[in-house]
Amino acid sequence: VSAKTGEGLTEVVDLLEGWMERSLPRGIPTLVCERQVEAARRAAAGCREAMEALEAGYSEEVALQGLRSAQRALDDLLGGGGDERLYDLIFARFCIGK
Incomplete structure (x- = not known):
């Protein structure tokens, strides 16, 4: 392969x-x-938390916290609803305007 x-x-x-x-x-x-x-790991962890909460006998409201966490992670992964978090990530990782 020639770079030239x-x-x-x-x-x-x-x-x-x-x-x-x-x-x-x-x-x-x-x-x-x-x-x-x-983001995929966080989504899976949130689903696991919800299942474990239900299996342990906690209420649906407690399990819902894990599902909300999974939903936020999926939003991050798929690009839905997390505009502010995405902006924070971009500005934290890249030097823009300097």
């Missing part, structure tokens, strides 16, 4: 695309960054 002329770059891209097509499951969304992975 680009010779061989098409072949490398084709090899990588082929590898990804063979390696990644089809039809299953893939989490592509740590933020998405963490």
